[in-house]
Amino acid sequence: MPIKRKASSSGRSSSKAAKDSEASTPGPSTPQSVGSSDEFSEEEASETEAENIDNAINKFTLTKYKTKKDTGVKGRDSASHHFRENDFSYLSLKPDHDNRPLWIDPHKGRIILESFSPLAAHAQDFLTTIAEPLSRPSFLHEYALTPHSLYAAVSVGLDPKDIINVLDRLSKMPIPDNIRAYITNCTQSYGKVKLVLKNTKHYVESSDPEMLQKLLKDEVIGPLRVEGTEAITTTLAPNMGGLVIPGTKNAEGVKQATDQRSGGRPQDGENTNQEDIFATLNEEDDDDDSDAVHAFEISDTGVEAVQKRCLELGLPVLEEYDFRNDEANANLEIDLKPSAQIRSYQEKSLSKMFGNGRAKSGIIVLPCGAGKTLVGITAACTIKKGVIVLCTSSMSVVQWRQEFLKWSNIDPNDIAVFTSDHKEKFTRNTGIIVSTYSMVTQTRARSYDAGKMMDFLQNREWGLMILDEVHVVPANIFRKVTSSIKTHSKLGLTATLLREDDKISDLNFLIGPKLYEANWMELADQGHIAKVQCAEVWCPMTTEFYSEYLRETSRKRALLYIMNPRKFQACQFLIDYHEKRGDKIIVFSDNVFALHAYAQKLNKAFIFGGTAQHERLRILENFQHNENINTLFLSKIGDTSLDLPEATCLIQISSHYGSRRQEAQRLGRILRAKRRNDEGFNAFFYSLVSKDTQEMYYSSKRQAFLVDQGYAFKVITHLQGIENLPGLAFSTAAERRELLQNVMIQNEDWDEKITDDLFHRNDGKAIIKKKPGARRTAGTLSELAGGQDMAYVEQNKSKNKELKKKKGESNPFFKKLQRDQARRKAALAAP
């Protein structure tokens, strides 16, 4: 099959790629004019964030930089005007620049890493600590220095000198002055003030006594100091002091986390220049431990006010929990089982959390299936105090509890769940509670039991709060959670730090900074997640479908490009091809009408929001263990929480507009493939797109996040041999016309609005937004009469029915479809 490479490995940021593709979107439509108002909010949020980053950087740099930029660009040579402000030729390269892997863009604070450099691994560790990874394809990685990333760097123990020195050693050119100034400006206030809970008392802590004096004189903070604690106490700064994270051999801080094998030093064969590059970093290590810290106590009720005021003063406080010296809260008997060995990237992420021997609050970002649960459990085993875990669904609650029991030696009586069905407490003086965000934040009147349980949660101190899937929870929910439940440290976990609202930066303050973000490609190379081949399959529209597409409104347009017979055929061909290879295939469709129609026609099992719970489980079991059931059609309820290591191939036939997060979450379903370590094994992800339609525009937007993670989407314009597939559906004009007629009479919105995940229904009902009602459509009587051709829907036996053991059960979706068809037939039969 001829394959054209679309997303190259050039290091070009995909957000730019998405914008470019917007400009060249084929087809007659204006992409902005379609879809609901919130469809692009995720993109907009990211653009706003990018703008904020640029603004923040400009605030520090532009004025200082202006003269240099002007003199640098104007009249340099005849080619300068092509590059405009991006002509950096005036920056001199160091004589040994070839040995150094970084380029720095002084205008935007962007750093480009040559990932093929022998120093790339070291540089990457350093960069993920001080900068935001933006794009990490094969050869060039792009990072942004942002106030938040520098805040995170300080929070793991680096100081501005460290950052500038190492950056300078890795950079091909001397660090531009404005970047030095930017780093110094951003970091001088960060980390200066810490909020520490010691023996349940809150302290404002700093290594700079003058800073504390300044705060004490402040009109808001001064009065919040606890009466009778006039003196500023001085103690030695904490260090790892022998803290070993369970499941690891050591737990040294971020400064040593460069490379376990080489101990942060260049390996044999690397030249001395490279060794030199790390000298500064390691020299600096020794200083930290001897620093003294000073503190004054503040009242519990003043914590929020202090945090707020410090922020206003430009001194964001870092939250740290000195759990080893917490004698007020009971110790939890928990340890990792000896068999549990955490992986290097899990260790690295935890070393950023516990880098100075205390627990720092923050967010850890690991790809789907990379083991975020075990990271959370290991954090709990390190802190050994009461833990509260908050998840997005009650099924996840059950899974978290099971994982705790699987990986740790926790006594089952010490881990309880709080959901609408179970309101348990642990029996001893401390333990673990697993619950959902909705349970702890609901504002409706609670049942007596739930009220009691909330009192239990609110009237005690927790050592650690684990916040699962932080990307899906609105910022105001975090606000409620963190203000109502008293916890010493917070750990947010996610695979995709992309948010629908524009509150991404709030997470930095509500939970903490991003502590670590793993590199998807690296984990795939190491066999921790599967290697995936991604492809976009272009399916030309048939003439009849395209004529209707051009005439129709947006909702019907979507149904037309999803039900495009050529797309159907591509799906059939790919299923056949991969089933023969021995793959297990998941086909995703957001549109429930299409999901049903495809599955029925191909005689495959399907699950959507309306599928009964026991039926879902039966189908999943068959998919896993029955060698005759190799393909499963899933609506978006399967986007998350689905753990099916058998699945090795994904086909997407319809999706939620331009959602990058959905694309990444769906890809996540095959990253856990059991066979990932087989030699030469690849999982496959196909996105079927109807050519010259709005779908192409959405598709390029959707891929942006994955392209930034280094996935290259290939474009398949023709599936070789598809014409010869026996039993190819819709191969005659009559069949295609019949399908078109069926599509044209659909006046409902089959977009599924779900409130549950695959394993759990919140209310026992699927919510499908339906907007029935009269609509005028152009057509002829003979066309309408074609409605009877829909008979295939009834004649075809569905795989779901075959799988059913009990007679008489019927899916509400089938019932509804059959009722509608009967009504339509009756209407047609009427004189």
Ligand SMILES: Nc1ncnc2c1ncn2[C@@H]1O[C@H](COP(=O)(O)OP(=O)(O)OP(=O)(O)O)[C@@H](O)[C@H]1O
């Ligand atoms: N260190 C480890 N050793 C062995 N197995 C591990 C390790 N870490 C994780 N796993 C396994 O990897 C699988 C995926 O883990 P987990 O469910 O925590 O992933 P996740 O990151 O939460 O994924 P998702 O975002 O899709 O929910 C699980 O089967 C888990 O047991």
